[in-house]
Amino acid sequence: MPWYVIYTKPRNEKKVAERLLQIGITVYCPMITMMKQWSDRKKKVQMPLLNSYVFVCLEEKEREQVFQVSGVVRYLFWLGKPAIVREDEIVALQEGLKDTMTSFEVKGIKIGDVLPIPTGPFQGKEGIIKQINKNSLQLILKELGVLITLNKEENK
Structure with missing residues (x-):
């Protein structure tokens, strides 16, 4: 079906x-x-x-x-x-979706760079960096036509 x-x-x-x-x-x-x-x-x-x-x-x-x-x-x-x-x-x-991305590290990247997504639901896809904040990163996934936000998970 x-x-x-x-x-x-x-x-x-x-x-x-x-x-x-x-x-x-x-x-x-x-x-x-x-x-x-x-x-x-x-x-x-x-x-x-x-x-x-x-x-x-x-x-x-x-x-x-x-x-x-x-x-x-x-x-x-x-x-x-x-x-x-x-x-x-x-x-x-x-x-x-079984594996979710829990953290990421922002090092030497800038807006407009193409970033591969190593884990999580969009693993294997590439995103263009739209915005970099202290605890989050926005990527545009061209092939899917969506904007995703990756949030840094704080350790407790």
Whole structure:
């Protein structure tokens, strides 16, 4: 069965994935763990890797079932047809998310440099450095068309 990409309402990825599972649809919502800073505390939270996107595996004739779930907006289309993600791409994403990058060191690099990503969900990809901060680094992944931020994890 093919994997399709569903576009969800903002910040509804987890809820949509749970509701789709409840009605018997195979779903995958890639999640990453991030350290969030509030004024009074720090906390590790699970966040979707791809904002407003969830993958579903179902037959073409069953595609309309996803609209029974609140939070689903539409399917992602490519060249006028629903976008299909290959099984091996889903597996690669799942495998890549098993290992997460926990730290990095900024040494002798500057904005515009191309940096290979050694570990984590984007392992093997290259990013162009957009911004360098004290505890974070922003990279543009050209082939995926996304901007990612790598945060330095503080040792406790």
